[in-house]
Amino acid sequence: MQPVIFKGFAGTALKGDAFGSPDDPAVLLIHGGAQTRAVWDDVADALVRAGRYVIRIDMRGHGESEWPADGRYDFESFVEDLRAVLAQMASRPVVVAASLGGWAATAALGEEGAHLAAGLVLIDSVPDMDFDAACRQENLPGGKPCFDPAFTDTFDPEAAVDRVSSAAGQIKMPVLFVRGAKSELSGADEANRFLGHFENVEYAEIREAGQMVAAERADMFSATLLDFLERRVPRFAPEYRQGSDARTLRDALGCFATGVTVVTTLDQEGQPIGLTANSFTSVSLEPPLLLVCIAKSAGSLAAMEAAENFAVNVLHIGQQPTSNLFAKSGEDRFSGTPWSRGHNGAPLLSGALANFECRRFALHDGGDHVILIGEVVRARFEPRRDPLLYFRGKYRRLHFA
Template identity: 40%
Template sequence: MLLLPGFGQTAAAWARASKALVAAGRYVVTVELRGHGESDWSPNRRYELGDIIQDIVAVIQQLPSKPAVVGANLGGLAALAAISESPEPLASALVLIDAAPRMAPAGLDRMASLMTMDADGFSTVADAGRVVAEHLPAKQQLDLEEVKRHLRRCDDGRFRWHIDPAYQGFKVDASDRKAAQRRFTAAALALDIPTFFVRGESSTKVDRESMHEFRELVPHAEFADIPGMGDAIIGGRNDAFDAAIIGFLERAIPRSKLRPQGGVEPRMLRDAMGCFATGVTVITTSDPDGTPMGFTANSFTSVSLDPPLVLFCVKRESASVEALRKRGAFAVNVLHIGQQAISGKFASRIEDRFAATEWELWEYQVPIILDAIANFECSIREIVDGGDHVIVLGLVKRVHYDPVRDPLLFFQGKYRRIHVAREESEK
């Protein structure tokens, strides 16, 4: 994969997204655009669109295979032209981020304004951040560390954008914009590889009209709006953005299938089971004296709605098994993304796992962990053999849940987090 940053950005903008792509099994190459970041500044000030397009062609031709190219605004549009205008196939797929042949003039002017505000430099990164914040949608949070990555400290001690001051691409006049638009439109019409068009839902550069025109130019393209994001969506901590890109790649250019592994050796079986993503729960009960007991588990599932049955599994040698038999009841506490510490505590060997954990008792006198995303109080219907575990089947007696929480997940032996976008109508 070849990742191309946008105008004013550096390759550092891809730091988080590239890690997600590598974790998904992709080989990732990132580069700086001409005059940006750590790339050399052109001694003869050659920063025309054609120069940037030629640079991209030169980079792709050095790669061992046709890459999937992902480009943000300027990087994406230059890649679009490079791929479509080449007489030889250059890429296996193209992802365009906030990049359409016809960009909204107001958004481009706003970007030009932002990139020309540093003529005198900024005294601090925070000063630059305040300027950037004015160009973000109200609900998008500013990441000062991300702003810092795109600044350089000059000899006078002040901060300026990490771009050659001679670069004039953001100051093009109306005629230059129209010429570029015609070139990109022709390139889009000629595009014949899998294409994914991604924009922040609050983008000022790519409006609905821009998207409609692109749909007509590239009818085979897929589209995605990233909720809560504006013009800068690749630098943020955005799981939705990463998931959208990875999902497209899995559909368009799936990785080579691995041959199935033989046998069911415990380590192999554990790793294979780890490919099934689950939520994280704490199962609680109490011994006959009322002492609370609990442990972390992800082997929880719904069995039936009528009657309401659930089950979980626990190791046969666990001290909780005897307490469960005697108490005849348990609670399932489903954790949210802010409760990883609770999961870790109840998965450890410390004696008082309930210390500093808020809980209460309901009818069956088993601990109910407060502030969980969901709680199920259950009476035990049956405990059956499950090899080196026992399977506990419970009848749900009482439920509490908080639908606006985001779940804590467990996948391949690690905690994961995901933000669930909720439509206004669901609130």
């Protein structure tokens, strides 16, 4: 995260931060009245992970931006601030803006600002919304207000209504309008009326969210936003790497994200055996079948082929050390790993996200691997924890639903 500072209207200092790589296409996040840029924490994270460069700022009189001594909080000053910020950016961003921020963005881009942005996403920004409800926010913890009280005393929402509606009619770029179904600021009818002004607009309603969609349901909002960005303002034309060589094949296969398991059994002497495997796949529900592929070079192969019973243990996010341990040769894998015998004898790793106890169903040749198909005789899982993931040769974690 990099701090950024822009000069707004009449030199007002507007502070914010930037995330990700400036080489990626930019997204500018603008909060609503009586909020700060902190509302975007989760959305900014999701955008960066999807390959976007994110800048978010506090509006004048809000958060860390200047609270101007002249008390200028008329609509024009917000519109001019935004135009000034956009003009200082190195590339044309998609502007994502909530309530008052959305009004300012609509006016800034509709009135002679078309060249300044590549797209516009509005959150609950109908001009005839209940502005007082929008500004009825809690103060920040610690008692420090997050906005200048002079803002709500002097800002006149009436002055913005006609201007925002007619600016909307001038906007040609792709627009997405998002509304929380439970928003108290505006109803679906007002939203529909406003949408009628745009030439090129999509509408998305997020159930289970009020006006603070981006903070309340960041997961659903991010998914909607990313879908719009991918379709309407794509990152770049994909540059594929291709070939018939082993390296390209491995890297292409690595694009398929998986979970991570440890496959276990007992050898002829009754000693526990296990190895890390992400080649796990569910095969059939009736009968219940799954498979794992074991390398013919694996030390565990002979025991796995001979075993009547085995288990697949799905690892949770905290079990990366276990995954490493069961992938390294020459380690005593079980002495420090809590486990117990399942009903069929195969070792079950304690605390795994899920355990599948299997009876051997079939063994197939699979080139340099053996395909081991198991019939599941018993399964158990822990419903609350997140999985350990593996993608492009690295461990990963879920970041949004």
